Amino acid sequence: MLGEAVIGAAQEVLPTMVDLRRRLHRHPELGLDLPYTQSQVLETIENLGLRIEVGKGLSSVIADLDTGRPGPTILLRGDMDALPMPEDTGLEFASEVENRMHACGHDAHTAMLAGAAHVLAGLRETLSGRIRFMFQPGEEGSGGAAIMVEQDALDGVDAAFALHVAPNVPDGIFGWKQGPALASADEFEIIVTGRGGHASTPHWAADPTPAAAEIVLALQAMVTRQIDVFDPAIVTVTMLQGGTVNNVIPEHVKLGGTIRAVSERTRHAVWENMRRTVDGVVAAHGLSAEVVIHQGYPVTVNNPEFARWAASVADTTFGLGHTYEMTSPLMGAEDFSYVLQKVPGAMFFLGACPPENPNPFDAPSCHSNRMMLHEGSMATGTALHVAVAVSYLNAGGDLNAPIG
Numbered sequence: 001m002l003g004e005a006v007i008g009a010a011q012e013v014l015p016t017m018v019d020l021r022r023r024l025h026r027h028p029e030l031g032l033d034l035p036y037t038q039s040q041v042l043e044t045i046e047n048l049g050l051r052i053e054v055g056k057g058l059s060s061v062i063a064d065l066d067t068g069r070p071g072p073t074i075l076l077r078g079d080m081d082a083l084p085m086p087e088d089t090g091l092e093f094a095s096e097v098e099n100r101m102h103a104c105g106h107d108a109h110t111a112m113l114a115g116a117a118h119v120l121a122g123l124r125e126t127l128s129g130r131i132r133f134m135f136q137p138g139e140e141g142s143g144g145a146a147i148m149v150e151q152d153a154l155d156g157v158d159a160a161f162a163l164h165v166a167p168n169v170p171d172g173i174f175g176w177k178q179g180p181a182l183a184s185a186d187e188f189e190i191i192v193t194g195r196g197g198h199a200s201t202p203h204w205a206a207d208p209t210p211a212a213a214e215i216v217l218a219l220q221a222m223v224t225r226q227i228d229v230f231d232p233a234i235v236t237v238t239m240l241q242g243g244t245v246n247n248v249i250p251e252h253v254k255l256g257g258t259i260r261a262v263s264e265r266t267r268h269a270v271w272e273n274m275r276r277t278v279d280g281v282v283a284a285h286g287l288s289a290e291v292v293i294h295q296g297y298p299v300t301v302n303n304p305e306f307a308r309w310a311a312s313v314a315d316t317t318f319g320l321g322h323t324y325e326m327t328s329p330l331m332g333a334e335d336f337s338y339v340l341q342k343v344p345g346a347m348f349f350l351g352a353c354p355p356e357n358p359n360p361f362d363a364p365s366c367h368s369n370r371m372m373l374h375e376g377s378m379a380t381g382t383a384l385h386v387a388v389a390v391s392y393l394n395a396g397g398d399l400n401a402p403i404g
């Protein structure tokens, strides 16, 4: 079952998805603890005959559709958490919780996954193998995916697929990419230490401020001179703090910022180069420095073969012209990366621009306080979830087998 049949089945569950999505949108929850969201998911997928397991210490849900017949296992993932920010969309179902908003579309991801569970449960008798639905909390910085992986979410899983909405891509169009699709994101802190003193007698002190300024510039030169432009990194110093009053040389100056890269090779090179650059600058001035790198999410790497295969599934389902291969990764980060480190798979982007926007590129993007998406696109996303799962099981997990 592909093509029109899948699209039609996804359309049929759209009202259920819109209803769930709006409930979640009204009551956004943050981080790893999403009791309301979890309860709404469990309510929506009860009576589908799924084997349900909830997480320990986090509000995750693993729901297995086991056909009882031998075959591969594919995992479909939807993240469920919101952001700590105000909502200014004016929507009738806007957030009712102050300073919380589903501004990254995870409410829609959750609804699409629940919708896919409904459609696939109806196809159970025609399938062989297992489909695992991974409802994940804590994508926005808490690393919920890594915790779920530790709690055996990938046991017996052969491949994994996820969708992320893109409100400034035309409605119903899928963006995809082979290899790196999203960046790693690490944070750093640098503390430059000298000796405090009177502003009038810097020679009796050891002033950390000029060295800190040199570090800001030296890090930019390091990136452009030492990192391959075709395997890029972004180092951004976003904080520079020191001193309390005009006539005092402080003992410390602190710098902070982020490092992004699209390969682990470049990511590690930046860590090493940053330490060497900072040590060199402070040594030149007779100061000392401490560099602390807080590792964030790794690079999200789509398995090239799986990504090409899933794009073919999309073409088979929707007809040509509904997919585009992205020429570059996005510099945002995503904890689905932890899943893709363990099993082959891909994350695709689903265009969800509201049709009233004449130019999608002007539409408020994810993480905007005015972000809105076209709810009809959820049926398109669910149709692809279903088509990927059905095709994978029908092929026995062989990506070279004919799609159908």
Ligand code: NI
Residues within 6 Å of the ligand: 104, 105, 106, 139, 164
């Ligand atoms: Ni997101």
